[in-house]
Amino acid sequence: MNKIINDFLAEIDNRNSHEPEFMQAVKEVSEDLIPYIVSQNIYHGKNILMRMVEPERVVMFRVNWIDDNGEIRVNRGYRVEMNSAIGPYKGGLRFHPSVNLSILKFLAFEQVFKNSLTTLPMGGGKGGADFDPKNKSDGEVMRFCQSFMTELFRHIGPNTDIPAGDIGVGGREIGYLFGQYKRLKNEFTGVLTGKGVSWGGSLIRPEATGYGTVYFAEDMLNHISDSIKGKTVTISGSGNVAQYAAEKCLHLGAKVLTMSDSSGYIYDKEGINEEKLKYIMDIKNVKRGRISEYVNKYPKAEFIKGKKPWDVKCDVALPSATQNEVNYTDAKTLIKNGCICVAEGANMPCDHDAIKQFKDNKILFAPGKASNAGGVAVSGLEMAQNSLRYSWTRDEVDEKLKEIMVKIHKKCLKYGQDKDYVDYGKGANISSFIKVADAMLAQGVV
Ligand code: NDP
Ligand code: 2IT
Numbered sequence: 001m002n003k004i005i006n007d008f009l010a011e012i013d014n015r016n017s018h019e020p021e022f023m024q025a026v027k028e029v030s031e032d033l034i035p036y037i038v039s040q041n042i043y044h045g046k047n048i049l050m051r052m053v054e055p056e057r058v059v060m061f062r063v064n065w066i067d068d069n070g071e072i073r074v075n076r077g078y079r080v081e082m083n084s085a086i087g088p089y090k091g092g093l094r095f096h097p098s099v100n101l102s103i104l105k106f107l108a109f110e111q112v113f114k115n116s117l118t119t120l121p122m123g124g125g126k127g128g129a130d131f132d133p134k135n136k137s138d139g140e141v142m143r144f145c146q147s148f149m150t151e152l153f154r155h156i157g158p159n160t161d162i163p164a165g166d167i168g169v170g171g172r173e174i175g176y177l178f179g180q181y182k183r184l185k186n187e188f189t190g191v192l193t194g195k196g197v198s199w200g201g202s203l204i205r206p207e208a209t210g211y212g213t214v215y216f217a218e219d220m221l222n223h224i225s226d227s228i229k230g231k232t233v234t235i236s237g238s239g240n241v242a243q244y245a246a247e248k249c250l251h252l253g254a255k256v257l258t259m260s261d262s263s264g265y266i267y268d269k270e271g272i273n274e275e276k277l278k279y280i281m282d283i284k285n286v287k288r289g290r291i292s293e294y295v296n297k298y299p300k301a302e303f304i305k306g307k308k309p310w311d312v313k314c315d316v317a318l319p320s321a322t323q324n325e326v327n328y329t330d331a332k333t334l335i336k337n338g339c340i341c342v343a344e345g346a347n348m349p350c351d352h353d354a355i356k357q358f359k360d361n362k363i364l365f366a367p368g369k370a371s372n373a374g375g376v377a378v379s380g381l382e383m384a385q386n387s388l389r390y391s392w393t394r395d396e397v398d399e400k401l402k403e404i405m406v407k408i409h410k411k412c413l414k415y416g417q418d419k420d421y422v423d424y425g426k427g428a429n430i431s432s433f434i435k436v437a438d439a440m441l442a443q444g445v446v
């Protein structure tokens with residue numbers, strides 16, 4: 001079996017050798033899927049995984065814009081349309097200086113499996129640009145978004161490809177992107193999700209990824225007759241996912257000890273309560289400042305510069321910033337300090353060696369494609385509401401989100417439950433694969 005897996009990965013590596021994040025995501029999925037495929041006559045010999053790792057289409061384009069000093073700036077934009085077997089391409093846009101094809105292909109690949117798990121009819125895609133929204137004026141961000149959409153609009157549409165937010169793309173950017181799409185097409189359609197509620201957005205979409213991650217952690221803990229109530233939680237990141245993960249932890253009676261950004265983390269021994277979280281939201285969303293400002297208002301807390309929060313003793317860890325932010329050493333430290341549950345709010349925040357540590361030590365571990373699927377799931381509900389020309393209440397959407405997370409948990413158990421341990425990664429990979437693979441086989445070699 002190892003030889004089949006290694007031969008497969010060697011062939012993919014040959015074609016994508018300069019794409020380490022993409023190779024990492026493919027490896028993680030292949031180790032679970034290849035043994036399953038080989039054991040199933042309907043999939044074996046159909047080159048199905050090879051078809052899944054090749055994007056259906058990749059668009060790369062120039063984005064020119066003019067900054068506040070009148071200088072002409074050039075960025076690179078992308079959309080990776082990975083797989084449309086079970087629905088139109090769906091997935092976020094990331095604006096961050098690190099964005100490249102490897103990162104977007106890994107995200108698009110993961111998105112295909114994640115979207116399949118949601119139970120909703122969405123294919124997978126991802127896009128973005130190497131544009132850095134930090135320290136840019138609103139006018140600069142708007143001009144960038146307009147220029148980006150001036151090319152992207154011809155490749156997307158409400159039945160073709162529906163982008164949304166991700167790192168560096170929140171409500172403000174979605175607004176500017178939507179405005180430009182509408183102007184170019186002269187059409188008011190649900191072509192993006194994460195829209196404002198007064199112009200086609202869904203209630204709970206901003207909260208959905210963070211809330212969903214905590215619902216999933218709670219489902220995992222309930223499965224071992226435990227709960228998140230009273231637990232200490234460390235969270236990385238202080239953006240959209242981290243903020244609402246923290247909020248839901250507080251709703252469910254857990255104590256949040258840390259949040260972070262790329263400059264370092266804050267550690268508040270007394271716990272980040274609702275009032276303190278509101279202050280963080282104000283720093284990050286309104287003032288667009290840094291997490292270190294927290295200690296100016298709450299001097300009993302510490303700011304630890306340049307470090308990640310995984311040295312802090314906790315029961316539950318929710319990595320919610322970016323890929324590969326939890327490595328082997330971090331995983332060892334978390335386990336040594338008594339952590340029992342890790343649920344990924346971000347995409348691929350735990351590297352291969354960290355995941356192996358969690359599994360070897362039988363720590364509850366949820367891969368992002370399962371635990372952070374709440375965000376795209378509510379995007380799917382936003383699309384449904386747009387098609388109905390109707391909107392559901394906050395409670396209705398929240399209930400549907402909870403139900404979807406429970407269904408994802410059940411799907412993970414179906415293929416991941418071993419005697420005394422659930423391999424959520426394996427459960428998520430196999431369960432999501434089946435739906436996409438069956439659709440691909442039914443649709444022929446296209
Ligand atoms: P935001 O842009 O709102 O926040 C990102 C946070 O992560 C910020 O605190 C940022 O700090 C930090 N961060 C970003 N890059 C790095 C880095 N290289 N090193 C350290 N910290 C970093 O993004 P989101 O909260 O939306 O996304 C966070 C993660 O969740 C991503 O992995 C994303 O793919 C994933 N995700 C997002 C979903 C969504 O609906 N938004 C859905 C599912 C997954 P700083 O401000 O210093 O850059
Ligand atoms: O990684 C993700 O699932 C997202 N960034 C959200 C995608 C979406 O279409 O809502």
